[in-house]
Amino acid sequence: MPDQHAWWQRGVVYQVYPRSFQDSNGDGVGDLPGILSRLDRLSALGVDAVWISPICPSPMADFGYDVSDYTGIDPAFGSLEDFDRLVAAAHARGLRVILDYVPNHSSDRHPWFVESRSSRSNPKRNWYTWRDPAPDGGPPNNWLSEFGGPAWTFDAATGQHYYHAYLPAQPDLNWRNPEVRAAMLDALRFWLDHGVDGFRVDAIHHLIEDADLRDNPPNPDWRPGMSPARSLIRAYTMDQPEVHDAIAEMRRVSDGYPGDRVLIGEAYLPIDRLMMYYGADLSGFHLPFNFHLLSTPWKARDIAALVERYEAALPPGGWPNWVLGNHDRSRVASRLGPAQARVAAMLLLTLRGTPTLYQGDEIGMEDVPIPPGRVQDPWERNVPGLGRDPVRTPMQWDAGPNAGFAPPGAEPWLPLAPDWGARNVAAQAADPRSMLSLHRALLALRRAEPALSVGSYAPVEGAAEDVLAFERRDEATGRTLLVALNLGDRERDLPRAAAEPRVLLSTRMDGGAGRLRSDEGVVLG
Template identity: 60%
Template sequence: MATQQNKSLWWQQGIIYQIYPRSFQDSNGDGTGDLRGILSRLDHLKELGIDAIWVSPIYPSPMADFGYDIADYRGIHELFGTMDDFDELLRETHKRGMKLLLDLVPNHTSDQHPWFLESRSSRDNPKRDWYLWYDGKEGGEPPNNWVSVFGGSSWEWDEATQQFYYHAFLKSQPDLNWRNSEVEQAVFEAMRFWLDKGVDGFRVDAMWLMIKDKQLRDNPPNPDFKPGMNEDQRQLPIYSSDRPEVHKVVKKMREVLDQYPERMMIGEIYLAVDKAVKYHGKDNQGVHLAFNNQLFFLPWEAKPLAEAIDKYEKLLKPGDWPNWVLGNHDQSRIGSRVGLEQARVAAMLLLTLRGTPTIYYGEEIGMRDVPIPKEEFQDPQGINLGKSRDPGRTPMQWDDSDKAGFTTGKPWLRIAEDFPRVNVKKQQEEPSSMLALHQRLIRLRRQEPALHEGDYKTIQADEQVFAFLRKAKGHPSFLIVLNMGHKTAVFKPETIKLKGTVAVATIPERDGIQVDGVLNLAGDEGLLIRLD
């Protein structure tokens, strides 16, 4: 059984909400979301019950990867507004009792960042060693076989200085050399700039990639590679990612955060869970949360989910805190992955598991992927590999007016055709809506210690039904029963007494019913039961 800690911090009890700023709300009619747009929608987030918003990159950038190619770590891209707009957004977020987290991208910069322009200018420039420059092999071949996430070699030849530089992503995103202490200090100063303003922490992009093998050894082939997988998955990236030295960098980043009260750091770490949890570190030397992305990839079935959750809970060390994510800007939306009915079950799962949940914008109303024709692709991954992330990044659907209330101009990505039916305003008026379900779950989660800090225990996982218990000493216990299939099912537990009242149901008519001994579940139904 996974157990609670003695003291819960805001990021342990709270709920994080990811905003992809281009797509949340446009305030000036240019078709792209911005900071003043976010500001205008803060009350929606407060009413939803959000504790912290994580805003994807808003820094100056050529936008080759929509902000994940930073040209200035201390500024605001004019597309999103001004620093004054940001300061007002931060003030108003705090005024509503919410926190604000920024995306930090320390693995790489834009090739237009002044640091790289200097580094590229000559081999003897003082910033040459701020990036990863190497000679090629005989015959002009790259230094090794490492490949880019976006396809092709990770090495780009620079004609002017006759060397290759390394880029894990686009060639316009050169990787920083985190073995250089000057790079460390420059990024740490950028962190302090925002922390001094009052930002509550960072979600750190591509954390597991920040250190590479010093010997530049070739990555071995992946014996499990299958057709249809991305080209970068042909290799096992054992030398280009998750190097042991990266934990020293994370420790130093944590030390910067710990100089400020109640700040926190989330690591983006796309690794197997047994490796990802190591980024928590010990004695406050790692991240506060290592993003747990398992729900993106696990089969949507009771047994595999229960097994994965139990394994994850057992891997967590004393002092670690779990977290769960259903979607983000890199993945297909949960409603498209599992269907609309099961998306309601997924919401109940996310908001009742032990740990900190993160909600991706639009999940609270059941937004789904929007088909984007190839000629309209914006995402460089889609353009290069044919697998676009654009369908999961489309504009937020606020109401049934023209352009879904997102903009008065032409939206940067097309808006879902279902927006007249699937939007915030309409769902605010419907007690059975996905939005209402989120609000009920979040409200109860906030009120009940068992749900926001209590123990977790799997009760049952069979071919269809997944049930688990949340329990906190001296407080009501809750049983969560999820039918992960489309057919009816019967739940009759053998290890606990099933007697209580349904506090929240994915099918609203079931709210408040009494449960005693045996439970008949409809297909695609989830029940949150307060036990007697």
């Protein structure tokens, strides 16, 4: 019987942060021709789809997440013709292309907002959220920006405030306005017509706010050092019921195109609320991003409990997914250390569901300290200590000038990691026990074994306290694989199966041993 699973269920998504992936022209910023030049590397790695962070025209106040034209390419990244060539080249290699879609807010330089703020009577005034000042002349309510400070900016020319969940340069679009919805859905159609295979939808839980603009309540759990935005419970600025109608409209557009187009939603939410983003009768996102591994303590019992809760909460037919790193969060190797980062890679690529792999994690890149004079992230400038620059530094390709990211003589937009001369793709490709070799082996095993790509999941009881063990079973053939991960620094017994399986892969890349060594993961079959 042929496999009925969609490509996005079987496959692995690789996130490219384009500014930092490959600079082809020496301006220090990665671009589309640079991505095209590295497609063979991604194909050799064994991933199935390339998700590209924002590339639309933008003033770059938030590096592409402030869009000034939803149907174009920013000149820093190239041209629409470059994009079309990239899509064609990716498809020729069997790689899918997923684009970032930023529906919550535009740039304040988008022509829509320029019109909207020109006068209270402008036809596009209601394309954004404008309100009169409070009686004391201050903001209309107590809502806070995710990047620090009030979420309202006063426009002296028209005497009203406009709402922005993020920077003042990122005014929120009013998705209660049918004209806004129509225009934004047309943007999806534009890129689908250019052959994209899906979208990662940014900040979807912020899309719609409370119509009555009620104050958010104080957060009793907030402590100094946390983001100032978390001092309030975002009860009226996030995860509003109406968002699901908007997602369903996006889904209808996507479903109107052939080829299993995929919608992936970014929403940092508790598991029970996250499940709502699959939509009624699975009419929402194919994959609401599951970020819970990013915050769960790195302990076997905690992770096992997380997987159990998540699997139990999935709606009938809902497909799981897992994330261990992205352009907003500290890198896996920095959070867990190099040894456990290898175990984490095995966990990510053997759990049931679609994994997303962030560029550079396949070679164990770590967070890079950014000197004050080189800080780029507006969040860091507004709230020191919360910046995302350390995880966005240039990809380390080889030991040549600029780590192969940019031509000699160029100055990369962010500093390189100090270890780029030794930790790079070329060096690790030649080392059969490297982090890169481990990822290639894991991805090859995942493709070769339906039990890993689309099989069922079952926990294995009775393992040692710091050992996470589970089985993956191919229901069509009955083939069962055992995954055992030692999250501790002591040698442990392997969980016993009914038969004595052989080691298919060890994170040590040495064939395995009779016991589960410290900081080791194994797949047995």
